[in-house]
Amino acid sequence: xxxxxxxxxxxxxxxxxxxxxxxxxxxxxxxxxxxxxxxxxxxxxxxxxxxxxxxxxxxxxxxxxxxxxxxxxxxxxxxxxxxxxxxxxxxxxxxxxxxxxxxxxxxxxxxxxxxxxxxxxxxxxxxxxxxxxxxxxxxxxxxxxxxxxxxxxxxxxxxxxxxxxxxxxxxxxxxxxxxxxxxxxxxxxxxxxxxxxxxxxxxxxxxxxxxxxxxxxxxxxxxxxxxxxxxxxxxxxxxxxxxxxxxxxxxxxxxxxxxxxxxxxxxxxxxxxxxxxxxxxxxxxxxxxxxxxxxxxxxxxxxxxxxxxxxxxxxxxxxxxxxxxxxxxxxxxxxxxxxxxxxxxxxxxxxxxxxxxxxxxxxxxxxxx
Amino acid sequence: xxxxxxxxxxxxxxxxxxxxxxxxxxxxxxxxxxxxxxxxxxxxxxxxxxxxxxxxxxxxxxxxxxxxxxxxxxxxxxxxxxxxxxxxxxxxxxxxxxxxxxxxxxxxxxxxxxxxxxxxxxxxxxxxxxxxxxxxxxxxxxxxxxxxxxxxxxxxxxxxxxxxxxxxxxxxxxxxxxxxxxx
Numbered sequence: 385x386x387x388x389x390x391x392x393x394x395x396x397x398x399x400x401x402x403x404x405x406x407x408x409x410x411x412x413x414x415x416x417x418x419x420x421x422x423x424x425x426x427x428x429x430x431x432x433x434x435x436x437x438x439x440x441x442x443x444x445x446x447x448x449x450x451x452x453x454x455x456x457x458x459x460x461x462x463x464x465x466x467x468x469x470x471x472x473x474x475x476x477x478x479x480x481x482x483x484x485x486x487x488x489x490x491x492x493x494x495x496x497x498x499x500x501x502x503x504x505x506x507x508x509x510x511x512x513x514x515x516x517x518x519x520x521x522x523x524x525x526x527x528x529x530x531x532x533x534x535x536x537x538x539x540x541x542x543x544x545x546x547x548x549x550x551x552x553x554x555x556x557x558x559x560x561x562x563x564x565x566x567x568x569x570x571x572x573x574x575x576x577x578x579x580x581x582x583x584x585x586x587x588x589x590x591x592x593x594x595x596x597x598x599x600x601x602x603x604x605x606x607x608x609x610x611x612x613x614x615x616x617x618x619x620x621x622x623x624x625x626x627x628x629x630x631x632x633x634x635x636x637x638x639x640x641x642x643x644x645x646x647x648x649x650x651x652x653x654x655x656x657x658x659x660x661x662x663x664x665x666x667x668x669x670x671x672x673x674x675x676x677x678x679x680x681x682x683x684x685x686x687x688x689x690x691x692x693x694x695x696x697x698x699x700x701x702x703x704x705x706x707x708x709x710x711x712x713x714x715x716x717x718x719x720x721x722x723x724x725x726x727x728x729x730x731x732x733x734x735x736x737x738x739x740x741x742x743x744x745x746x747x748x749x750x751x752x753x
Numbered sequence: 754x755x756x757x758x759x760x761x762x763x764x765x766x767x768x769x770x771x772x773x774x775x776x777x778x779x780x781x782x783x784x785x786x787x788x789x790x791x792x793x794x795x796x797x798x799x800x801x802x803x804x805x806x807x808x809x810x811x812x813x814x815x816x817x818x819x820x821x822x823x824x825x826x827x828x829x830x831x832x833x834x835x836x837x838x839x840x841x842x843x844x845x846x847x848x849x850x851x852x853x854x855x856x857x858x859x860x861x862x863x864x865x866x867x868x869x870x871x872x873x874x875x876x877x878x879x880x881x882x883x884x885x886x887x888x889x890x891x892x893x894x895x896x897x898x899x900x901x902x903x904x905x906x907x908x909x910x911x912x913x914x915x916x917x918x919x920x921x922x923x924x925x926x927x928x929x930x931x932x933x934x935x936x
Contacts, residue, residue, distance in 0.1 A: 555789065559788060559790075560776060562786060642812070645811070649813065718816050720818040
C-alpha cells in the first residue's frame, strides 16, 4: 500500500470521506480548522454535503437533523466548541441517532490557548451534555491511528445508535506522519429502520428526545444503557508495550501515551523493567485490563496532559491493589520524555505507599518546579 | 535508531517546507517519520520551527528536548536552540544572517552563507534548500538523490517548474560543504 504524508487534521477528514460520510457541518477553531478546510474542498468534489455553520450550536443541530435521516454525519471542533455543542449532543444521544464528533483538544479552561491538551477528558467521557448517556470515546496517538479510528467510528456509532467521539489533541491535529488510507467505501444507501425521510406507503416514524411521561423516558434510558453495556462488553481497545515482564506500568493515552513510550524505552535501556499501557477507547475504559495489571505490577505511573482526569478511572480500576504515582502537564504544556523518565526512575527507586494521594504529591512537586 | 532534526528560522524562510521535504524523503525511503510544526499564532516575519523525527520503529514523543541536529536559518533560532542540541550533535548555521559563531564545542558545526549562495543562484528564497543540501553532505541518514526524488514526487503540479531551481540549491549547499572538506 502506498503511504501518504498527511497532517492529522487532513488525514482524519479524508478518512471520514473514505468511510462514506454523507454530510459535514462545522465551525472553524484552531487547532482543528484544517479538518473543516479539507472537507470544504473534498465534500463538494464527492457530491456530498458540506456546510460551515454560523456557530457550533447551529452545526451540531444540523448534525442532529442529518443523523435523523440515517445519513453518515460528523462535525469537528475543539473544547470551546464542544461546550457550545453540549445541548445538541445530548439531544442526539436522547434521540438515539448516530453521529461522529472529533475533538482536537487545546489548552483551557475558557478560551485558553491553541496548544495541545487533554483537558476535555472528563467532558467527553460523559458526552458533554446533560442526562443519562455515555458516548464511545476513542483516543488516537498517531496520525495512522486517527485514520483507523475515524474509519471505525461511523460503524460503531450506527451499531450502538450513539455519539462517538474521536479525541485528538493539537499535536496530533497539526503533525504530519505517513499514513495508509483505507479504500473509498461505498456510501450506504439503505435507510435504517428508525430513520425519517418521508412516510409515503408506510407508518410514520417519530424521532425525539422529548418524553414527557417519566415511565416512558425511563424505558428509553434503560434501552440506551443496555446498548451502552453491549459496547462496554465488546468495544474496549488498548495497546500494550513491553508489558510481559513489567514490574512498573506507565498508563497514558494519546500524545501523553506516546511521549511515555519514549521514556519507557529509555528506562528499559537503563535496565528498569517498565512497560506502557495506552488506553485507546477512553469509553468504554479498559478497566478489566488495568485491574489485571494492577494485580501483577509493583506500581503504576499515570501520565496525562491534564490534572489527573483519567487518574480517577485508573484508581477505580486498580481498586487499591497497587500504589499509583501521577505526573501531568496542564494548560497546553506537553511533557518531554525526560520528564517522564525521571518519574519512572523515581517510581522504581521508591514506590509510593498505597495510601498516598497521587494528585496531592504531584501538586506539591509542581509547586517546587 | 532515531534521528531528530530541528529546523528553525523566520516565518517565510521555508523552514516548514524544508522539514516536509525531509519527511517525504524519509517516508519514501521506508522509514517512520513525524513532522511536527510550531503552530502558534506566528506568521511571516515571526519565528517558525519544525521537528522531523526519522526512525525505524514506532515513534514516541513528537516533541524533542535535545535534537541531534539543528538547522538554524537565522540569529534568534541559533540563540534559542543552540543550548538544546544533544552533545555530539550537529549544527548547520546560516552565516548570512548570524552575527556570531556557534559557541558550543561539543557539537559539530557547519557554517555557510546560505542566503548568499541562494542569491548567487538567483533566488534568495532557496536558502532553505541550500541549508538542506549542506546537511545532506554531512549527515548520511538520507541521500541527496533521495531528497531530490522526494521533491519530484511530492512537489505539487503548480510548483513543479521550481524543481530544477530546488535541485541546484541543494547541490550548491552540498558543494559548499565539499569545499570545506578540501580546505
